[in-house]
Amino acid sequence: MYDFSPTVEQEELLAKAKKIMEEDVYPAEKYIVPGVGLPNEILKPLQQKVKDQNLWAAHLPEHIGGLGLGNVFLGLLNEQLGSSPIGPRVFGTAAPDTGNTEILLNAGTQEQIDKYLKPVIDDEIRSCFAMTERDVSGADPTGLQTTAVKEGNEWVINGRKWFISNAGLSSFAIVMAVTNPDAAPHERASMFLVDIGTPGFNLIRDIEVMGDFSEGGHWEIEFDNCRIPEESILGKVGEGFKLAQMRLGPGRITHAMRWLGVMNRSFDLMLDYALKRKTRGKPLAEFQSIQNFIADSAAEMSASRLMTLHAAWKMDQGLDARKEIALIKFYGAKILNDIISRAIQVHGSLGYSKDTPLEAFYREGRAAHIYDGPDEVHRMVVAKRILKEYKNKNKDILV
Known part of the structure; x- marks a missing residue:
């Protein structure tokens, strides 16, 4: 009933991936900088080699620059990439960027896709996902306290986020905030695109954690009357969950x-x-x-x-x-x-x-x-x- 076997084409891609991992990625691990990853002078040539082998951003559909070969193939490929902490970054499939690209692909406007999605796919910029809050159970985000209030043609965001991975190296964040506290629990929040450096977007501290491999740290972030244009919303109001x-x-x-x-x-x-x-x-x-x-x-x-x-x-x-x-x-x-x-x-x-x-x-x-x-x-x-x-x-x- 179930067939997890790769096609001939997929077997060739998996063999290429394994070869790059063993010959290039494992030896490069000694250059990892804790909290940063590989220096660009080492990372970029490795990424180009992956692109040349048609293995880049495999999680995405083909029309946007990925492979579009399905989740079973992704499982077989990620089994190779996951054997090194730098494997996903070298192959263009590192979190949290992967999840953010999927949201942008499905909910982004053409302007948002051009500004945010395409540069992230090419690893020209990086991103973070700001949902978790310190005083709210991460397993039950219906209690989120960060708010986004519409004022004229702007949204004003206030609140604190916690444990936001990769924020230290990001150019923008996808932020989840409550837009209608009186709505049903899973219709209260919306998502927004917020550029790092926007007034009122404050990086408070990089929380020290176990392990050395997380790129960009795990940050506590404050939104203090952070004003963003109304077109910064992702999808529709209330679609955050x-x-x-x-x-x-x-x-x-x-x-x-x-x-x-x-x-x-x-x-x-x-x-x-x-x-x-x-x-x-x-x-x-x-x-x-x-x-x-x-x-x-x-x-x-x-x-x-x-x-x-x-x-x-x-x-x-x-x-x-x-x-x-x-x-x-x-x-x-x-x-x-x-x-x-x-x-x-x-x-x-x-x-x-x-x-x-x-x-x-x-x-x-x-x-x-x-x-x-x-x-x-x-x-x-x-x-x-x-x-x-x-x-x-x-x-x-x-x-």
Whole structure:
């Protein structure tokens, strides 16, 4: 029923991507600047090589400069790119820009597309997504407090945003603010395009976090009577939540796709070290505990991969994949952390050092349980949908 096999054309693209990752991207990791990423003199030639191989911005449709080959192919590709923290940026698929380009593509006016979308796709400028607030549960954004009030031909934004990734390197933000507090909960907010540097748009501080790989930091932002033109609205008034779901659904599965790459690389490091390292006169690989690590990791990685590709397949078929995306979001986060932890354990003190990428993967991986919705919320979503489906199938029996 399900076919996750790439076409001949896609296999060639995946092989090219793997070659670039192994020959160019992994060696470039030593030049990563924490909070910034690769310096442009190293990044830009790598990006040009990707463009020359027709692998740039694969998440976008072909007419706008992407590949348009579907979500299953994206899953297979992101499995390659996710094995390095700089892979997505080198291939033009880095968050939060990917989600923002999808919103602009679907809701932007021609003027907005020309000003914002095309330069972001070409990686000439970067962007951020300002929804989360410190005093409001990130898992329930219906309580957002930032407001946008219409005054003449302007919108005036007031409020504070929290943990806004990439704001330090961005040229503009997509901001979610309440435009009608009296509307239904999911119709209160709208989205706006706000240029960095607009009076009243204040970068307060870059919040220090675990991990070194997030480009542009995670910022606290203040909007203090920030005035923007009325044409800065994205879509229609009250469509903020609708556009947010358009962005967050694909974003969640993209994370799960990239986690597969981190799992694969951590697993390979574990295998390599287990075969080389000897203790008590024999390789680690001959001890049952290590063999259990290997077997458990292989099984869980296979399950994660199939769950991710199944969700992607449903998306390609135009089917509702919300349950499957929620499943892989919390399950994949657990397996990601478990496999990295086992790989560190096999390496011992070496795994705890910075001589391998494992300790950095470990610090970055902890956030997988939180961003784009905490595990607990996704479990709740899955359970509710399963119960609802069961009730609908068995309503005669349950009466």
